[in-house]
Amino acid sequence: MLTVEGLHVRADAVELVHDVSFTIAPGERVGLIGESGSGKSLTALSLMGLLPEGVTASGRARLGERDLVGVPESRVKDLRGRALSMVFQEPMTALNPLMRVGAQVAEVMTLHGRPRHEARERAVELLERVRLPEPGQIARAYPHQLSGGQRQRVMLAIALANGPELLICDEPTTALDVTVQKQMLDLIAEVAPALLFITHDLAVIASMCERVLVMYGGRVVESGPLRDVFTRPRHRYTQGLLAASRLTPRGTRLPTIAGSVPPAGRFPSGCVFRNRCPHATPACETTPALTGDGHAHACWHPAD
Numbered sequence: 001m002l003t004v005e006g007l008h009v010r011a012d013a014v015e016l017v018h019d020v021s022f023t024i025a026p027g028e029r030v031g032l033i034g035e036s037g038s039g040k041s042l043t044a045l046s047l048m049g050l051l052p053e054g055v056t057a058s059g060r061a062r063l064g065e066r067d068l069v070g071v072p073e074s075r076v077k078d079l080r081g082r083a084l085s086m087v088f089q090e091p092m093t094a095l096n097p098l099m100r101v102g103a104q105v106a107e108v109m110t111l112h113g114r115p116r117h118e119a120r121e122r123a124v125e126l127l128e129r130v131r132l133p134e135p136g137q138i139a140r141a142y143p144h145q146l147s148g149g150q151r152q153r154v155m156l157a158i159a160l161a162n163g164p165e166l167l168i169c170d171e172p173t174t175a176l177d178v179t180v181q182k183q184m185l186d187l188i189a190e191v192a193p194a195l196l197f198i199t200h201d202l203a204v205i206a207s208m209c210e211r212v213l214v215m216y217g218g219r220v221v222e223s224g225p226l227r228d229v230f231t232r233p234r235h236r237y238t239q240g241l242l243a244a245s246r247l248t249p250r251g252t253r254l255p256t257i258a259g260s261v262p263p264a265g266r267f268p269s270g271c272v273f274r275n276r277c278p279h280a281t282p283a284c285e286t287t288p289a290l291t292g293d294g295h296a297h298a299c300w301h302p303a304d
Ligand SMILES: Nc1ncnc2c1ncn2[C@@H]1O[C@H](COP(=O)(O)OP(=O)(O)OP(=O)(O)O)[C@@H](O)[C@H]1O
Pocket: 011, 016, 034, 035, 036, 037, 038, 039, 040, 041, 042, 043, 052, 053, 055, 200
């Protein structure tokens, strides 16, 4: 559905993204991972036609039959927020602080031609779909009256408003606390028609995506099904990333158990890696992820 071929992004003479190619099939969830500055956001922004001033993209990117790169702004604008939409890391900067959230959800629909009264009704339905309590009341609130997690749900409602074919999420849960993160990730996984998910966090990729692209220095250095990349990383950068991921986001080093599954009960319930470890056994209900060396286990516990 999305085909990216030989995408380059430049700022003046400096090439920031080099020759990036990948595809996303309908319904597929693809993770884009890499260290800070590796070019993940610029790759996503070039698909959205939202590159900062002075930064340009070349190459080919198509959503179905529609070109996304090297086409007039009016054409990309028509696709943006409709066929293709994006959720950013910090909802407070993306939302208008002076406008009620229901009106902001409705606006993205009226911009694409839906009558105002219909858009207002649909906005409340969307707020309900992203599981905001009392959606009618939330629709009348201003962004500062909501929590960070609620604001991010509003952003998701905006992204879903026109029934996109592809949702791009750039670190959508980084600013949220760990429990809220898990709920948000579950929601995104449930509602995304197809997903390009950008994060630094391998554990999040493992819980969300079927395929992963690893970026380093502006290039995709490795890609493949999640299990292959996680169990047999080929690039040294990916190997390092996987080794580093033994630290949980909370900074606790979890037990490393060479060549075996962890004893039952060692890992708390609610583990996001459930059923993903190739060593899974019935005794290992909350299965940890397999890290780079093929033996050690690491785990991320959103609830503990
Ligand atoms: N407007 C700009 N002008 C010049 N260089 C830029 C601009 N925006 C980003 N860059 C550079 O492009 C490179 C890739 O940036 P990008 O934001 O895509 O990285 P990233 O992988 O998304 O990082 P992070 O995870 O920190 O968001 C970086 O070296 C960055 O400094």
